[in-house]
Amino acid sequence: MSERERIAHLLRRAGLGASKAELDYYTRLGYREAVEALLAADRVPEDYSQLLTHLQGDSPQLRMPHAKMWWVARLLTTRRPLQERMVLFWHNHFATSASKVPRAELMLRQNETFRQLALGSFREMLLAVSRDPAMLLWLDNHLNRKGKPNENYARELLELFTMGIGNYTEQDVREAARAFTGWSLRPRVGFQFVSAWHDDSEKVFLGQRGNFDGTDIIDILVKQPKTAEYLCRKLFRFFVHDQPDPATIRALTRTYFDSGYRIGAVVKQILLSEAFQSPRAVRCMFKSPADFVIGTLRAMGVGQRLLPALQGNAIPIPAIGILRFADQSMQRMGMNLFYPPSVKGWDWGQAWVNSATMTERIRFAEAIASPQGIGRLVLADLHSTLAEDSLAVPDRLLERLCALLDVSLEQTTRQAVLQTVRSKTGSGDPVAHISVMLKLICSSAEYQLM
Amino acid sequence: MNARLTRRDFLREGVTFIAVGIAAPAWLSALASADNRLRQKGQHLPNDRVLVVVQLSGGNDGLNTVIPYTEPVYRQFRPTLAVSEANIVALNERIGLHPAFGKVKPMIDAGHFSIVQGVGYPNPNRSHFRSMEIWQTANPDTVEATGWLGRYLDTLPESAHNPLIGLTLGRENPVAMTGRRVSVPCVASLEDFKSLAGEQTDALRHLYALHQPAVAPVRAAALKALDAAERVRAKLNEYRSAVAYPNTPFASALRQIAQMLAVDTGTRVFYCSTGGFDTHAQQARTHATLLQNVAEGLFAFWQDVQAMGKADKVLVVMFSEFGRRVAENGSQGTDHGAAAPMFVLGSRVNAGLIGEHPSLTDLQDGDLRFHTDFRSVYATVLERWLDVDSQSILHGKFAHVPFFRT
Numbered sequence: 143m144s145e146r147e148r149i150a151h152l153l154r155r156a157g158l159g160a161s162k163a164e165l166d167y168y169t170r171l172g173y174r175e176a177v178e179a180l181l182a183a184d185r186v187p188e189d190y191s192q193l194l195t196h197l198q199g200d201s202p203q204l205r206m207p208h209a210k211m212w213w214v215a216r217l218l219t220t221r222r223p224l225q226e227r228m229v230l231f232w233h234n235h236f237a238t239s240a241s242k243v244p245r246a247e248l249m250l251r252q253n254e255t256f257r258q259l260a261l262g263s264f265r266e267m268l269l270a271v272s273r274d275p276a277m278l279l280w281l282d283n284h285l286n287r288k289g290k291p292n293e294n295y296a297r298e299l300l301e302l303f304t305m306g307i308g309n310y311t312e313q314d315v316r317e318a319a320r321a322f323t324g325w326s327l328r329p330r331v332g333f334q335f336v337s338a339w340h341d342d343s344e345k346v347f348l349g350q351r352g353n354f355d356g357t358d359i360i361d362i363l364v365k366q367p368k369t370a371e372y373l374c375r376k377l378f379r380f381f382v383h384d385q386p387d388p389a390t391i392r393a394l395t396r397t398y399f400d401s402g403y404r405i406g407a408v409v410k411q412i413l414l415s416e417a418f419q420s421p422r423a424v425r426c427m428f429k430s431p432a433d434f435v436i437g438t439l440r441a442m443g444v445g446q447r448l449l450p451a452l453q454g455n456a457i458p459i460p461a462i463g464i465l466r467f468a469d470q471s472m473q474r475m476g477m478n479l480f481y482p483p484s485v486k487g488w489d490w491g492q493a494w495v496n497s498a499t500m501t502e503r504i505r506f507a508e509a510i511a512s513p514q515g516i517g518r519l520v521l522a523d524l525h526s527t528l529a530e531d532s533l534a535v536p537d538r539l540l541e542r543l544c545a546l547l548d549v550s551l552e553q554t555t556r557q558a559v560l561q562t563v564r565s566k567t568g569s570g571d572p573v574a575h576i577s578v579m580l581k582l583i584c585s586s587a588e589y590q591l592m
Numbered sequence: 593m594n595a596r597l598t599r600r601d602f603l604r605e606g607v608t609f610i611a612v613g614i615a616a617p618a619w620l621s622a623l624a625s626a627d628n629r630l631r632q633k634g635q636h637l638p639n640d641r642v643l644v645v646v647q648l649s650g651g652n653d654g655l656n657t658v659i660p661y662t663e664p665v666y667r668q669f670r671p672t673l674a675v676s677e678a679n680i681v682a683l684n685e686r687i688g689l690h691p692a693f694g695k696v697k698p699m700i701d702a703g704h705f706s707i708v709q710g711v712g713y714p715n716p717n718r719s720h721f722r723s724m725e726i727w728q729t730a731n732p733d734t735v736e737a738t739g740w741l742g743r744y745l746d747t748l749p750e751s752a753h754n755p756l757i758g759l760t761l762g763r764e765n766p767v768a769m770t771g772r773r774v775s776v777p778c779v780a781s782l783e784d785f786k787s788l789a790g791e792q793t794d795a796l797r798h799l800y801a802l803h804q805p806a807v808a809p810v811r812a813a814a815l816k817a818l819d820a821a822e823r824v825r826a827k828l829n830e831y832r833s834a835v836a837y838p839n840t841p842f843a844s845a846l847r848q849i850a851q852m853l854a855v856d857t858g859t860r861v862f863y864c865s866t867g868g869f870d871t872h873a874q875q876a877r878t879h880a881t882l883l884q885n886v887a888e889g890l891f892a893f894w895q896d897v898q899a900m901g902k903a904d905k906v907l908v909v910m911f912s913e914f915g916r917r918v919a920e921n922g923s924q925g926t927d928h929g930a931a932a933p934m935f936v937l938g939s940r941v942n943a944g945l946i947g948e949h950p951s952l953t954d955l956q957d958g959d960l961r962f963h964t965d966f967r968s969v970y971a972t973v974l975e976r977w978l979d980v981d982s983q984s985i986l987h988g989k990f991a992h993v994p995f996f997r998t
Contacts, residue, residue, distance in 0.1 A: 282873040282923055290922025294872040307719050426806055476763040486721050495810050497777035497817035498763050501788050558798035582799055587807035587814065
């Protein structure tokens with residue numbers, strides 16, 4: 143792979159896809175520096191503080207549609223793409239659904255926590271999540287009281303957030319639940335430890351004995367080799383592929399412990415690993431709905447064009463339209479942001495691709511390629527982006543569009559596209575050509591991989 | 593007359609000739625000729641019974657669905673959640689239904705609804721995800737990549753030709769519907785699906801002509817969508833149900849299943865899920881709404897199926913991954929439990945209660961003990977309803993449960 147191809151791969155997996163401008167920028171840095179730049183997200187100034195108010199507009203109350211548009215806007219426009227990808231990772235890892243959280247503010251607060259601690263210490267993340275109002279409501283820990291513990295949070299903490307199933311007993315679940323009694327909420331304020339509800343008596347947890355509270359449980363959990371393995375494996379699978387070899391996982395868990403549980407250190411090691419660049423990884427991962435929808439719109443420069451529109455007081459209706467469209471498209475493809483199907487999050491990988499979701503991906507392709515409706519906004523500047531000399535020659539035009547969308551089509555697919563272009567459109571209308579090509583490229587099997 | 597009507601008419605008339613071009617799906621001509629051969633011999637199509645599996649996700653509180661309402665321990669274990677005796681829909685002097693599940697009663701009285709009590713499996717797993725996997729794969733011992741319904745569909749010769757041999761209503765396919773050979777489509781709404789078929793299909797079929805292994809699953813999914821969409825579109829043009837369904841996603845899924853039944857898509861297994869049963873806190877109202885949605889949805893569906901004269905052809909089986917802890921927790925909810933009832937709806941069932949309610953005093957870690965293995969229920973469905981040997985599908989022989997009339 144050329145350096146530019148390596149960077150494109152990096153941006154597909156550790157970013158959110160790339161417009162030509164982004165690819166140029168990171169290529170100038172070189173691979174290693176590009177990784178550093180992605181990890182040092184906070185060096186890039188970014189201000190979305192007013193956006194939420196503007197999205198809320200005249201509505202007296204912040205509601206989930208506003209929260210969703212806000213996150214989609216960040217995904218589409220951010221210049222800290224790794225940070226935003228990690229927010230997706232944590233949203234999937236600590237999967238909390240707004241279906242059981244009565245206030246949109248609380249979902250956004252959790253989302254901000256994921257962002258702030260995205261690449262920081264896993265111990266801090268666990269502590270923050272255990273005190274996070276949305277999580278407390280979602281898994282009922284706010285009601286977990288001495289004498290009558292509620293096991294919901296403790297069970298998922300062990301099964302899904304730290305060690306993974308099979309590495310603890312039912313007794314450990316019940317003991318951990320007792321330790322988290324009294325970790326509750328004060329309405330409109332947030333986390334509150336209610337000592338009267340806390341069971342301070344002795345617990346036996348993973349073979350250790352003590353008058354543990356929730357913090358003790360977390361301290362025991364982050365030190366478990368099983369936790370390190372579970373987390374490192376999940377991160378590796380998120381960025382690279384489904385089959386890490388044992389040596390790679392061992393090396394990552396060493397980094398996890400040596401760095402004091404720093405997520406950023408583990409992610410950096412993954413992105414600099416040979417496995418990340420291997421043929422088994424490159425263009426072999428199924429795009430999630432976010433990769434597909436956000437990646438396509440970013441690649442077409444929609445994110446860049448949207449940014450100025452989102453900074454004013456009154457957000458133009460077409461901009462709102464794009465945000466809604468992106469959110470609803472992802473939802474139809476199986477990824478309803480802020481509403482994961484269960485506390486286990488989404489099934490990634492091949493599960494993203496089935497007849498129902500492919501139907502939706504084809505429909506999305508049709509919508510953005512259509513000269514009416516949403517397509518008009520998406521296609522707005524495409525003509526000027528594409529060099530003049532390519533417009534008249536279908537082969538060349540297809541090549542340019544493929545480069546723009548960062549996809550490599552098989553020869554048979556290219557021929558199929560060109561044949562359809564010839565049969566369906568008049569010979570010389572580049573607008574019609576672009577429309578047909580765009581639809582078929584985004585529908586193609588190759589484009590579903592990254 | 594347009595092309596797709598012609599094609600449908602070909603199927604209806606049993607005309608064997610269909611022009612086969614690159615874009616014509618192979619199943620279409622194969623199916624047409626197979627159907628035709630049978631019709632010429634004056635035979636009916638082979639076993640055309642249909643199974644509809646309904647999954648209640650999250651762990652339904654079986655104890656507050658089918659309730660031993662006269663047992664004093666029930667009320668001791670459930671100080672805030674016990675359903676008062678006055679509200680119980682009694683089935684006999686000891687067992688009754690949650691009032692929100694009341695729409696089930698007329699189906700029992702009609703002789704069509706059976707409740708199999710005390711279902712579970714040894715060493716119950718209280719993880720939603722592992723337990724669901726166990727129910728779907730019918731394998732409590734090892735993690736398996738195929739499900740019991742997928743393995744059943746694998747045995748059907750028609751599965752090679754009919755892209756709709758099985759169908760999941762929803763945006764994800766459960767492992768239950770995955771076979772070694774067969775993988776069924778899933779669809780969120782038939783209307784969306786239909787929009788895929790039509791003039792653009794040929795261009796898309798050309799697009800997926802490549803054979804590179806890395807993209808094979810995408811190609812398979814897309815072609816499956818196109819095949820199924822064409823069949824749906826060819827079949828589903830005029831049918832409208834006369835039954836009013838409740839306005840819930842669950843009822844909408846059932847309505848779409850009924851639509852497919854009405855037009856004979858040849859689908860043998862349907863799968864749909866409804867969630868929200870993980871009631872750890874303030875359970876009473878939530879659980880009542882959930883039970884009501886399920887009972888009313890099934891009631892409407894069954895009316896529809898009867899109205900189209902297919903009650904003898906359809907069996908519904910409903911399960912959840914586990915029941916809930918007998919004692920309520922401190923948050924007016926219940927934690928993960930073990931044994932629970934399963935439900936079977938069909939015209940040939942032994943209506944009412946099958947087997948005893950599990951004991952409320954002889955518990956295992958605070959949970960109800962099962963006495964009927966869920967694979968026994970599956971075995972009964974496979975052998976008595978679908979007419980297939982269950983042993984290879986379930987990796988073992990399981991005693992039948994008497995929920996069919998003999």
